[in-house]
Amino acid sequence: MSENTTPLPDFTRWPSFPFEGDMRVKKLAPPVEVEPPRSGEDASDCVACGTPDDSYIWVSERWRVRAMDRPTGLPMVLILECRSHLDLGDLPNLLAAELGVMTVRLERAIRSLDGVARVHVNRWGDGSAHLHMWFLARPYGRLQLRGTFLSLWDDILPVVPESQWRENLALVAAWLADFGGQANAEPAHIAWESPATIDVPTGMDGDNDRRPSTLGDVEAAEA
Numbered sequence: 001m002s003e004n005t006t007p008l009p010d011f012t013r014w015p016s017f018p019f020e021g022d023m024r025v026k027k028l029a030p031p032v033e034v035e036p037p038r039s040g041e042d043a044s045d046c047v048a049c050g051t052p053d054d055s056y057i058w059v060s061e062r063w064r065v066r067a068m069d070r071p072t073g074l075p076m077v078l079i080l081e082c083r084s085h086l087d088l089g090d091l092p093n094l095l096a097a098e099l100g101v102m103t104v105r106l107e108r109a110i111r112s113l114d115g116v117a118r119v120h121v122n123r124w125g126d127g128s129a130h131l132h133m134w135f136l137a138r139p140y141g142r143l144q145l146r147g148t149f150l151s152l153w154d155d156i157l158p159v160v161p162e163s164q165w166r167e168n169l170a171l172v173a174a175w176l177a178d179f180g181g182q183a184n185a186e187p188a189h190i191a192w193e194s195p196a197t198i199d200v201p202t203g204m205d206g207d208n209d210r211r212p213s214t215l216g217d218v219e220a221a222e223a
Helices: 093-111 162-177 215-222
Strands: 063-067 077-082 116-122 132-139
Touching: 063 093, 063 162, 077 093, 093 116, 093 132, 093 162
Parallel strands: none
Antiparallel strands: 063 077, 077 132, 116 132
């Protein structure tokens, strides 16, 4: 078996390329005569069509926005889907026009989040037949993440804290809901319980029996 000696392309030396060290180009597989069907070519087998609205962070009459199942390395990764089982080239004029409006609106919503510099918008369509547009937020100041490889960095960067992720989802959903539709995402709820008792330190100056009137007084006494 001969070794692949194809030279590495220039982009492997870009600062944004996430890998380094010894690499080689994969052997290119021969083309197939007939491409296999994508997932959900038939609407009856389409995952998007069968997913209920409460799995999305925002829904409207013709569009839905969903997030990943859990936080990842980027501040925000969202997917815009149309309700109708259509691909990009199949959209009627109304949905095609709305896609432009929704793309701009969702980009603005994500870019309004703290720490977001740019929003990358991608459509591949090789895996699923149902139209879905990807929106990936690039963290502010992370110049190494600029450009083509942002989706790869999403799997490499440390995972965003879940509370921050949920807060961002709620903010984006609320932004979209200002223009219509329904926001389903909510910020993370704080699990807080009041203490059963409060220990008050005993003083030595005759105020032993005086009980602090507020929790702030307790904290000041303990300081």
